[in-house]
Amino acid sequence: MTEEGSRTQRSVVGRVISDKTDKTRTVLVERRVRHPLYGKFIRRSTKLHVHDEENVSRMGDRVRIRECRPISKQKHHALIEVVGQDAL
Structure with a gap:
């Protein structure tokens, strides 16, 4: 906890595996x-639903995401940035 009372939010890098829905991406996060x-x-992997407000990421992109407040039943992560475009 910082002095303002907000918690530090964890960010991870993953790969977009689905961009079929509006403002939502499915991201595969792998860890060793x-x-x-x-x-x-x-290798262990986790699929996360991520909120992408401007629909900037595409399938195959590497993205950085962070935890946020619950946006829907399954979405509780938000897109920070697109790290790189990968060709599928």
């Missing part, structure tokens, strides 16, 4: 976790 017994790194 270490297996508790064998020590090998495993």
Whole structure:
């Protein structure tokens, strides 16, 4: 908590896998976790619904997103910026 009382918001980078809905993107966020017994790194992924107010991101783009207040039943992340365009 900062002195203003607001919490710091976590931001992650992911890849847009769906842009079919208006102002909503589905983003796949991948992370690497270490297996508790064998020590090998495993890729784990999470699909998040992200609010994109201006519809600037397209399918295949790498985007930076942050946590925000709940916008709908499934959307609780917002788009910060488009990091790069990837060709699919």
